[in-house]
Amino acid sequence: MIRIPGNRSLHSPGPTHVPAEVLNAMHRQPLDHGDPRLGETIDAIDAGLKRLLQAKDCEVFQFAANGHGAWEAAIVNLVAPERAVLVPGTGHFSEQWAVQAEGCGRKAHRTPFREGYPADPNDIEKALRADTKREIAAVFAVHTDTASSSTNDLRAIRAAINASGHPALFVVDVVASLAAAPFSMQEVGANVAVGASQKGLMSPPGLGFVATDKQAREVAAANPAPRHYWDWKRRQASYSYNKFCGTPPQNLLFGVEAALDLLFREGMENVFARHALLARAVQAAVQAWSREGAVRFFCRVPEARSVSVTTIEMTQGHDPEAMREIARERFQVAIAGALGAQTGKAFRIGHLGDLNAPMILGALAGVEAAMTVQGIPFGRDGVQQAVACIAKG
Numbered sequence: 001m002i003r004i005p006g007n008r009s010l011h012s013p014g015p016t017h018v019p020a021e022v023l024n025a026m027h028r029q030p031l032d033h034g035d036p037r038l039g040e041t042i043d044a045i046d047a048g049l050k051r052l053l054q055a056k057d058c059e060v061f062q063f064a065a066n067g068h069g070a071w072e073a074a075i076v077n078l079v080a081p082e083r084a085v086l087v088p089g090t091g092h093f094s095e096q097w098a099v100q101a102e103g104c105g106r107k108a109h110r111t112p113f114r115e116g117y118p119a120d121p122n123d124i125e126k127a128l129r130a131d132t133k134r135e136i137a138a139v140f141a142v143h144t145d146t147a148s149s150s151t152n153d154l155r156a157i158r159a160a161i162n163a164s165g166h167p168a169l170f171v172v173d174v175v176a177s178l179a180a181a182p183f184s185m186q187e188v189g190a191n192v193a194v195g196a197s198q199k200g201l202m203s204p205p206g207l208g209f210v211a212t213d214k215q216a217r218e219v220a221a222a223n224p225a226p227r228h229y230w231d232w233k234r235r236q237a238s239y240s241y242n243k244f245c246g247t248p249p250q251n252l253l254f255g256v257e258a259a260l261d262l263l264f265r266e267g268m269e270n271v272f273a274r275h276a277l278l279a280r281a282v283q284a285a286v287q288a289w290s291r292e293g294a295v296r297f298f299c300r301v302p303e304a305r306s307v308s309v310t311t312i313e314m315t316q317g318h319d320p321e322a323m324r325e326i327a328r329e330r331f332q333v334a335i336a337g338a339l340g341a342q343t344g345k346a347f348r349i350g351h352l353g354d355l356n357a358p359m360i361l362g363a364l365a366g367v368e369a370a371m372t373v374q375g376i377p378f379g380r381d382g383v384q385q386a387v388a389c390i391a392k393g
């Protein structure tokens with residue numbers, strides 16, 4: 001391979017750019033299982049995640065797994081074999097969670113996904129009211145669906161669950177929103193939050209986690225479903241080896257500990273404000289690009305547009321995959337393709353994690369260059385609008 005000078009820019013909505021401090025923290029020899037330093041790192045991550053999630057009286061369980069592993073931990077611990085989950089339709093990720101529940105032998109009810117729109121809380125209330133047999137054990141809601149790039153109103157979903165009078169648990173996937181959009185388990189009344197390391201947490205992939213409140217742990221304790229690796233009870237141990245049901249992914253843990261430290265040093269209010277500003281800059285560019293009619297926002301509801309990722313549709317006759325390849329190979333800007341029904345019809349710009357204004361402006365310019373090469377018409381002042389947005393602050 002020929003050497004490519006300079007940085008290659010990663011703008012997928014996970015994995016995201018890993019800061020040097022995190023990479024450096026990982027660059028060390030592993031420890032023996034009994035070394036107290038390892039326990040200290042695991043405890044620091046536990047405490048950091050609780051702080052980040054604003055989880056009160058919660059227990060966090062960490063897994064050597066990606067987000068799908070953490071999904072499975074929620075499914076097998078919370079849902080008895082003959083029970084069901086209700087999955088509000090938010091896009092490809094909600095659908096995959098439902099499919100995974102079915103793969104584990106559970107029933108999954110879905111509320112309809114309307115393309116371009118976040119989940120409708122009325123649908124959730126209706127589905128829960130219709131469940132007179134109380135088959136549904138939990139509502140599995142995705143906060144930011146990384147495929148559709150819409151963020152769902154978790155308070156409204158909690159209100160819908162309450163209004164229905166149904167005792168289902170509220171389980172929230174914050175894989176793509178944690179440390180990007182404000183989230184508080186306490187405020188939204190989530191019983192469980194599910195996350196992973198490689199998005200807002202600015203770390204390499206491979207650490208999944210769940211935060212569980214007392215009610216969720218009681219439901220899990222009463223659930224007879226066979227399980228071993230994912231079993232929360234088994235993870236309630238003091239020895240690091242038992243906490244991870246085997247060898248912890250040590251170097252990854254050193255990285256996540258460093259990443260949490262970076263976030264808290266920046267201050268979460270600043271982290272959220274930075275994400276909001278960079279998202280507005282991307283949206284300003286997409287708005288300008290859209291004028292020529294070849295591209296447009298997939299998410300039709302401006303206030304539901306995610307601060308983590310923006311999905312951009314292309315009209316027929318234009319190939320987002322070819323454009324993406326040019327962006328990556330010629331301009332060193334890696335953006336993401338679309339998922340599910342949008343595959344081949346849209347692309348996604350990730351704008352979460354360890355990013356600043358020039359990185360985002362560079363990504364937008366790279367996309368403009370690739371669209372120019374491909375002859376895709378777009379409003380030429382995209383980067384200019386993004387600059388104006390950032391200058392305004």
Ligand SMILES: *Cc1c(COP(=O)(O)O)cnc(C)c1O
Pocket residue numbers: 014066067068069093142144145146173174175176196205
């Ligand atoms: C990325 C993502 C997942 C899956 O995480 P993996 O680590 O890829 O398994 C789940 N939910 C959401 C919302 C995501 O963005």
